[in-house]
Amino acid sequence: MSEVFTGSFTQQEPIPEAGIAAALEVMRHGRLHRYNTAPGEAGEAALLEAEFAAMVGARYALAVASGGAAMSTALRAVGVRPGDKVLTNAFTLAPVPGAIAAVGAEPIYVEVTEGLVIDLDDLAAKAGAADVLLLSHMRGHICDMDRLMALCDAAGVTVVEDCAHTMGASWAGVPSGRHGWVGCYSAQTYKHVNSGEGGFLVTDDDEVAARAIIGSGSYMLFERHASAPPREVFERVRYDVPNVSARMDNLRAAILRPQLAALPGQVARWNARYRAVEVGLRDVPGLTLIARPAAEAYVGSSFQALLADWDGAAVREVVARCAARGVELKWFGAAEPVGFTSRYDSWRYAPVPELPRTDRVLAGLIDMRLPLTFSLDDCALIARIIRAEVSAVYQAGAAG
Numbered sequence: 001m002s003e004v005f006t007g008s009f010t011q012q013e014p015i016p017e018a019g020i021a022a023a024l025e026v027m028r029h030g031r032l033h034r035y036n037t038a039p040g041e042a043g044e045a046a047l048l049e050a051e052f053a054a055m056v057g058a059r060y061a062l063a064v065a066s067g068g069a070a071m072s073t074a075l076r077a078v079g080v081r082p083g084d085k086v087l088t089n090a091f092t093l094a095p096v097p098g099a100i101a102a103v104g105a106e107p108i109y110v111e112v113t114e115g116l117v118i119d120l121d122d123l124a125a126k127a128g129a130a131d132v133l134l135l136s137h138m139r140g141h142i143c144d145m146d147r148l149m150a151l152c153d154a155a156g157v158t159v160v161e162d163c164a165h166t167m168g169a170s171w172a173g174v175p176s177g178r179h180g181w182v183g184c185y186s187a188q189t190y191k192h193v194n195s196g197e198g199g200f201l202v203t204d205d206d207e208v209a210a211r212a213i214i215g216s217g218s219y220m221l222f223e224r225h226a227s228a229p230p231r232e233v234f235e236r237v238r239y240d241v242p243n244v245s246a247r248m249d250n251l252r253a254a255i256l257r258p259q260l261a262a263l264p265g266q267v268a269r270w271n272a273r274y275r276a277v278e279v280g281l282r283d284v285p286g287l288t289l290i291a292r293p294a295a296e297a298y299v300g301s302s303f304q305a306l307l308a309d310w311d312g313a314a315v316r317e318v319v320a321r322c323a324a325r326g327v328e329l330k331w332f333g334a335a336e337p338v339g340f341t342s343r344y345d346s347w348r349y350a351p352v353p354e355l356p357r358t359d360r361v362l363a364g365l366i367d368m369r370l371p372l373t374f375s376l377d378d379c380a381l382i383a384r385i386i387r388a389e390v391s392a393v394y395q396a397g398a399a400g
């Protein structure tokens with residue numbers, strides 16, 4: 001009798017009771033719009049921003065409607081203009097190139113490594129072609145940020161970080177999102193805090209913060225922000241920044257504030273689950289685990305591994321056999337995007353380059369979410385199932 005897993009890979013935990021109570025409070029008083037505040041009231045969105053800035057040690061934080069909105073607002077605020085080129089990872093999620101396209105710019109894709117991070121040699125080769133890098137810490141993997149920043153500083157490239165999977169993570173003790181000029185985060189259901197939709201950006205730069213606040217739709221009510229530069233900075237930019245409405249509302253902010261406070265504990269729980277899967281998948285012939293650098297303090301909210309150089313039919317066989325036992329694996333090597341899009345060649349509104357190194361990595365890349373509704377026993381069971389099915393297919397000789 002082979003074991004079957006019956007949990008759901010898309011079921012997150014409930015919103016904490018404190019968040020539910022705060023959300024009810026907002027609904028009862030009815031002031032959902034972030035600038036609709038009573039005299040003397042800061043409002044949930046403004047309080048959330050101050051707390052987020054403090055959490056990552058940034059001067060300013062802005063809460064917005066989505067991670068994608070955070071990135072396009074950030075790109076506009078650092079000065080990206082229609083027709084500009086923006087460097088980004090060839091392996092990321094669709095909202096990343098989408099944010100570049102939203103400001104009328106064009107992505108230049110950089111290869112990714114077997115460690116699933118941006119290839120710094122390829123980045124060095126392409127750095128002269130753009131003034132901005134939208135760096136995606138895809139699936140929570142952080143590249144050597146010291147080397148990346150040295151390279152970008154030397155080339156005059158401004159770094160905007162996509163931290164959708166690294167909220168709560170750090171590199172060499174520096175919170176993810178705090179190496180670059182702007183850090184962007186998502187509060188969409190499958191990220192590390194959940195308001196359905198939502199996002200943040202953080203920066204230390206006065207003018208970028210002012211541009212982002214006005215750009216995300218402040219209707220000249222920027223003085224209601226608790227986390228904002230002085231008024232004179234807004235005076236310098238207020239007539240020059242278009243309002244592209246993408247505000248966070250008080251209802252979502254109310255749901256998020258208790259989750260931010262709980263994040264460190266949640267990170268520890270995710271990492272315990274990640275390690276349970278990792279231990280269960282050690283030394284499986286044909287399966288390569290992703291090495292995690294010592295400087296990287298990650299958040300193990302999803303798990304990746306490589307069936308390196310397997311042929312497509314054999315990978316499909318593993319995915320199907322795991323699915324039959326209740327384990328949902330994503331495969332990034334499929335020719336057509338299904339349910340998600342994460343490959344540069346799925347984004348045909350922009351030029352599609354030749355990226356053989358990325359193609360080779362993605363051809364063998366499998367991935368799964370690890371929601372906190374899974375127990376450690378669940379994670380061990382999932383690992384046993386993957387181990388058995390990878391081994392069966394590998395031994396049948398179908399692999400490469």
Ligand SMILES: *Cc1c(COP(=O)(O)O)cnc(C)c1O
Binds near residue numbers: 092136138139164
């Ligand atoms: C989820 C995600 C985002 C942002 O997504 P939104 O749905 O716009 O909040 C950005 N980058 C990556 C890699 C993501 O997975």
